[in-house]
Amino acid sequence: MGSMHTGLEGHSMPGIMESFLNNVIDKEDNDSPQSHSHNLDRMAMYFQRRALGGIGLMVTGGIAPNYEGWVGPFAAQLTTEQEMERHKVVTSAVHDVQIPIYGSESSSQSNIKSKIILQILHTGRYGYHPFVVSAETKKSPISPFAPKALTTNGIQKTINDFVHTASLARQAGYDGVEIMGSEGYLISQFLSPRTNSKQRMDGYGGESFENRSRFPLELVRAVRKHLGKDFIIIFRISLWELVENGMSWTETMMLATALKEEGVNILNTGIGWHEARIPTISTNVPRGAFTHPTKQLKLELEQTSESESSNQEDNNNKIPAIVSTNRINAPDTAEDILQNNVSDLISMARPLLADPDFMKKAFDSKPETINTCIGCNQACLDHAFIGKTASCLVNPAACHETELDLRPAGIAFACSAAEIGHNITLYERTNKIGGQFHMAKRVPGKEEFYEAIRYWENRIKCINEDASSSGTSNGNGNGGKVQVELLTDMTVEDMTNLTTTGDYEDGSTITNIDKWVVSTGVLPRDIHIPGSDQFPDRVLSYVDVLRHNKPVGKRVAVIGAGGIGFDVSEFLLYGKQIDTDTIATTDTDTCPAAEVSIEDFWKEWGVDPTQEHRGGLAKDGPTLPHGKPDRSIYLMQRKKGKVGGGLGKTTGWIHRASLNNSSQVTNIPGVQSYDKIDENGNLVYTDSKTGKQCILEVDTIVLCAGQLEERTLENGSKSISKLHDKVYPIGGAYQAGELDAKRAIDMGTRLAHKIHLNDVTPGNHVFHSSVGTEEKLFRFLKKWM
Template identity: 45%
Template sequence: MDARSAAQANTAANDSHIPTHNSDYPHLFTPLDLGFTTLKNRVVMGSMHTGLEDRFYNYGKLAAYFAERAKGGVGMMITGGISPNREGWLLPAGGTMNTKMDVIHHQRLTRAVHKHDSKILMQILHSGRYGYHPFVVAPSPIKSPISPFKPRKMSAKNIQQTISDYARAATLAKQAGYDGVEVMGSEGYLINQFLSRHVNKRKDEYGGDIDGRMRFAVEIVQAIRAAVGEDFIIVFRLSMLDLVKDGNTMAEVIAVAQALEAAGVTIINTGIGWHEARVPTIVTSVPRAAFADFAAEVRRHVSIPVMAANRINMPHTAEHIVQSGQADLIQMARPLLADPNWANKAKAGQSARINTCIACNQACLDHTFEHKRSTCLVNPQACYETELVYKKAKRPKKVAVVGGGVAGMSAACVAAQRGHEVTLYEAKSRLGGQFNYAKVIPGKEEFFETIRYYRNELEHLGVHVKLNTAVDSDMLEASNYHHVIIATGVVPRSLEGKLEGAELPHVLSYAELLSGEHEIGATVAVIGAGGIGFDVSEYLTAQHTQVLTDAMLADPSYRPKAQSVAEWREEWGVTQDADYDSAGGLHKPEGITPKRQVYLMQRSKGRLGKGLNKTTGWVHRAHIKSHGVIEISGVQYEKITNEGIWITNAEGHSQLLRVDNVIVCAGQESVVDLMPKVGDAPKAQYHVIGGAKLAAELDAKRAIRDGAEVAAGI
């Protein structure tokens, strides 16, 4: 019986015995029999480079990171990429598995995970031309757009040595106690470079048609299987949609999958897109499960288990994919960064308490590309498990948190988790602060989930939440709090008194616009091209923008309708057909008709959006370009009139932009009225966090971490 047949038989045998509390996700928590071993459920934490892998002295921290997710109930985990040799480094002196000393370091990880009844695989990743060092190699000497180094073409001898290096790395991984390895064959790394005509221009037996281009991958798997034996998991992460010029067709992908199965692969994992692709694959604007049908198409043609991946972040989505037969397993990386207890919460029927990954990339992938340690915007403990510790308080204290934005909610939850008596005051009728503006931006619907998570945690932890409650210093002092945490956030910076006409009724702050309380005309000027200016421009032009009423926003279960997968693919030029025959699955994008004409302006010269985050900024710039936004840099704002806004352009010429509205996105100002003044002697100890502490460009990552760190220390 093959692995899939065994798994299906196991599912049928066990469905009637699934515990009642797991009735929502019976397929997700059914074991998967691989023949020689069994996965306890279908939840897999996928590979994600944290920055801890590259230095042996960080392996204690890395072990704690994996142990936390093993305790959280995940069935299997895959490490960040470990190189089989020096040429394969991502960065100089990157993480490797080459020696017995490497084995000793990696044993810390495997022992930590196995204590909690989970399995762990080591990913073997050769960066190829994506490496950021002078030793880079590739099938052909074609420079990557994301590395400054031109690769050397691999000789036949070099190829054979690299295949041997993969087998040696897998053998050492087995000695280190790993349950298997994942061979990274997607995202544009070395093996993917061999598989695709995009980079492989070779004329020898490792190039040409798909049979030649797959030879390197197949021989690697064969060598690994021969070295490690049959009772060892080999996962191959296969690029199912290249999204680059001269990428593979689905017929070629299937041919590779079938050859890999024959070579000894246990599970095929899904990879989508190359890092250099100009189609987003994991940012928050990508619809959930946008690529599951490609995994399903491959699954139809092989008999080994197939794993779905990319933008799967909640149990009901994962359950549907497994239940419908699109895949046998679900890979999630960032969702388990966001909540290490994701699996246990889902299994216990507590999905509403999952700290959902919002796919912002701000603290994970952006950190990776900046060569920093990864963490998570919504979970600052991620990768800091041994440093940011929420110990039970020896002496519970009375704590007030003033402000119900993400900084205040973070502080309140951590303080309550530690055993303090916490009261949270919010002057408005809803929790969420600035997130209430962000969540209405098209493509940022996931931000609703963060507010849902905090609202439910506050209730679960017994925090006293007082909405519609403005506080003053006298009230705080009279209440005898031991600690007062000021999380009053920011207000939009006004241009009244600074720019003539800024007080006119058609001039709105971004907060007034996003509140949905005002009618907006057909032509709009946006002052300020930071992150908020880009968000506002997308809000004003996107076809699927929804104006949300107070009644909608007051309903905790309400979620605006996100862009559909079909609409998203049409806009970005991705095939609608899972059995695609276009190279790389690309089609000509279908531009949208924007709702409005928008002018996005900034004072500084040069390209707009230079300060946006690395992994998402290019998506925002592409969006506003496709939405017809007119970008103007190097301007001086003269005055606003009933006709529009007068500016002096970069050439020094004065001109009138005839617009119906002017939206001001010119930064924010901290609200710190409640902080004690010099000379005061308050009874409580005061702390200031988030936007109230620093009103720079809105930074939820900093705000949530501020709240957690302050609450962890009181």
């Protein structure tokens, strides 16, 4: 991972006198805590923290201009003077921060205020409430509510509502507004023939793109007229909608050109509708996968501008600044985009949840210390879509700036405890820290997990360097150290001996170790199928496959269709077999995620880079870039119904589609029992629907049927009872059920701070987030419907 020295310096915007900072936009896309109006104090702290990290332009999550545009009932809106007054705490928090322009050669402007933009979002038929409206009455596949078609008067009222919200935003201190015109929301619904082609007979719909684009252009024109030239207007424009019968590239360029003429300052790019069946931001999307249409947009606008201004004495026909978005999580990726003139600005949302100091670290030539977003969605979007406060798997502090003074989590407890003054010895039985992340990083599409391990290693290094340089490692809150002991398999006797207290000659007491935090993780659950003992090379655990690289045949039964079962299946179909010793020891300056092929991704998911077909979809649909896999998978689960139904809210469908697209996976739900391994090594099971036994001819059976707490220490000796007041199991060692990295990292980080404050006792140290208002509301709605 390199450092950013050029390319992100301040960029002058057309029509705006003051330069923007650092060419990076914090775009929250409803990940941040402002989903409801009562969270404005938290929202203020959230954005102030990003400003302190060196971000020059921040855009809020979606704020509705009226109740019809709500995301859900009583969602964030800005429609009254009272609401406007409450927003001032947000803008003041951002504008109070003075930060440098990184990379600027100007000495006359060494510091500048960050800017904050209010996004005006009308969800249209995507709204989760009974008041939804749209261009037509077609119901969205992702909302249970059928929309009413806006009348001509309704359109004018909506335009007036946008203008009113923009005016209130200015009064509240916002530097501009972003008009959400992409991702399938209301404006997209007017622009696209997918949702506006047949029902409307007025000047706002039908086959004519001039009619379909009339609403957004009138809206932008009205906002500019009422707010003046010195007010920033960003328009979020869809480049590839990734849905059938979406906008064509010609129509996209017509819209972009018209928006330029209407005085839009920035064109922020959007990729895909929410109902699209192509992933756009998850971890399996290659870095910068959607910069291709962004570069084409910028190039064509520049060419049009040059042509139009060739007969003018003064070239004032500037194009809007263009923003690249989606899966840009590393300094190298961002710098390449800017240096190659793909865009003028970079938009980041989740990477700044993971590390709000991303910019500072990049420009201080310390990119290795960045806590990189791994694109998992587990704690951000998955939370947001069920009404929980969004956070971050690798940084539990995100969106909790006012709740806890937490620092970014890595090796959660050890690092957090050391940073607040405790000396930590970390005992690891293998030759490398990182635990099960070393298995996860081998799964195709999860290469970003390399970054988490890299961050943890460098975080420990920085903690120790800081403690050494300051001369403080005394456990008194001034900075401790983390001593890592690899290839050390601790026993209870070892722990007891290291906890022994003694007396100095002066009468003082010495204690070697005060407390033990046991984070030994989990073990695969062995369901022990009769006959498996006769075929030890055929019946494997997921650890055998992913960590120990044991040979696997061409016909494989995967027992268990949870996250691990899907990971193993994708690894067996698309993964690389490597030498066993390499799995946990390979070090590389380049994360494998940076080398994932964008072209292969486009083929696999049916994306058309030629932009010849509507919506950016390939004419022939998805194709396997390297041909059909040579292995057949039988993915089995006890539950009836959809296989993998319990996977992540925003990513589960991607994993299911990835396996189905291979045509080499057979889903077998409703297994009543796994009866035996017969004399030929085949799996015999009973189908719950028919009650009949079935024989599955396979070469290998991989057990992915859950996990158990790794409690070797606890079960290995009764002497553990002597340490009962000093031992704190966390993560999988505490409870394996429904374990994920999000919970484990959060638990470790919180425990460190609880111990530091003497606010915890063994056996009473697990911290569960309470159910918030948003989640209660979502649960109520689901019940009500």
